[in-house]
Amino acid sequence: MKIWLVGMYGIVASTAITGAMAIQKGLVDKTGVVTSMEEFKEIEKYVPFSFQFGGHEIRLLEGTSYDAALYHWKELRHYPREILDSVKEDLKKIKAKKGTALNCGSGIDEFGKISTLEQEGLKLSEIVERVVEDLRKFKDEDTVVINVASTEPVAKYSEEYHGSLEGFERMIDEDKREYITASMIYAYAALKLGIPYGNFTPSAGSSIPALKELAIKNNVPHAGNDGKTGETLVKTTLAPMFSYRKLKVLGWMSYNILGDYDGMVLNHQDNKESKVISKDSTLEKTLGYSPYTITDIKFFPSLYDNKIAFDFIHFQGFLGRKMKMYFTWDGIDAILAAPLVLDIARLLLFAKKKGVKGVVKEMAFFFKSPMETDVMNTHLQYSNLVSWFKSLA
Ligand SMILES: NC(=O)c1ccc[n+]([C@@H]2O[C@H](COP(=O)([O-])OP(=O)(O)OC[C@H]3O[C@@H](n4cnc5c(N)ncnc54)[C@H](O)[C@@H]3O)[C@@H](O)[C@H]2O)c1
Known part of the structure; x- marks a missing residue:
């Protein structure tokens, strides 16, 4: 083809x-x-x-x-x-x-x-x-x-x-x-x-x-x-786990850093906006409700195409107990x-x-x-x- x-x-x-x-x-x-x-x-x-x-x-x-x-x-x-x-x-x-x-x-x-x-x-x-x-x-x-x-x-x-x-x-x-x-x-x-x-x-x-x-x-x-290649792939694979166990996600922070042209272009607020909307909406649609979210993407030149995402998830379980999960995704975008x-x-x-x-x-x-x-x-x-x-x- x-x-x-x-x-x-x-x-x-x-x-x-x-x-x-x-x-x-x-x-x-x-x-x-x-x-x-x-x-x-x-x-x-x-x-x-x-x-x-x-x-x-x-x-x-x-x-x-x-x-x-x-x-x-x-x-x-x-x-x-x-x-x-x-x-x-x-x-x-x-x-x-x-x-x-x-x-x-x-x-x-x-x-x-x-x-x-x-x-x-x-x-x-x-x-x-x-x-x-x-x-x-x-x-x-x-x-x-x-x-x-x-x-x-x-x-x-x-x-x-x-x-x-x-x-x-x-x-x-x-x-x-x-x-x-x-x-x-x-x-x-x-x-x-x-x-x-x-x-x-x-x-x-x-x-x-x-x-x-x-x-x-x-x-x-x-x-x-x-x-869907990196942090969002993990997010939409992991978030259902909380739903399957009836655990309530209270908040999800995703902080992405990347270099290269993609990162440089996304460092501009107008270009970045489409990406943040695209990343943010997935969580609400996966869980069926909207937890508190922080999503950001920042340019980090020396990483070039190596994209790192730091995620922090705050969730609530039985008897109202709050718990936390953290993960780091370290991927090569291309x-x-x-x-x-x-x-x-x-x-x-x-x-x-x-x-x-x-x-x-x-x-x-x-x-x-x-x-x-x-x-x-x-x-x-x-x-x-x-x-x-x-x-x-
Ligand atoms: N994992 C991933 O890498 C990933 C995941 C999801 C989406 N994307 C998206 O894929 C796209 C490409 O990512 P990349 O890392 O290869 O970026 P890149 O900056 O390396 O490549 C983009 C290329 O597009 C060219 N270009 C820009 N505007 C153009 C236009 N109007 N017409 C023709 N060419 C144009 C640029 O000159 C550049 O060579 C980006 O929009 C990125 O957000 C990438």
């Missing part, structure tokens, strides 16, 4: 590409790849583990996927160097196309020099057309778009322009660019061309009514938002996220082949803020995913 990655030179994207190539060459096994488990073995019949990549970027456009992977590797050394060396020639052939960064917030100013379609003085309709053209040239019947670009600020919702497909297309024609964000443009382009779309970020992407309408109209499956990018792409293509259209709620397992479902409990999400897959395979 072909995967088009928005944010192709980021660390999640470049680790996904490097890992996929290394697995294809038989250099490493599929540890971390959910769809390689026994439960999903039938997927090989529909979507074999074989990938080609393309994507959009706004940085380093003179470089290749190898330059991006090498840059991240030098900062983090998150896998053995031999893996990168052995896929070097494959990665050098992968080059990103220039994307758009419309309304992506102040966080991306941290990148220094960026190159975008809007800098060419294009009208909104021309920007959209360029993105559509890039995808049209790349796509085949087995293509999926995944958004792994930097987190955008919460989009300014407009019922007039986001509430229906007609309004959305009018917004493009009338050049009302203040109402659109880059992630909506990429999602629109994918769905318009009948390409399944997965949103690994908390950005709006395909989650506005207009684009949900387009997905149904064009018979395309889509899923998101925001990959290592956790990269295989899920491949999983989401494979399952979306599988869904398309099975005639599924619109939001694939059963893929909630992969996301912090899954669309159109309140099922946040990881155990239930996993069982829903397996049942859905088996019912179609």
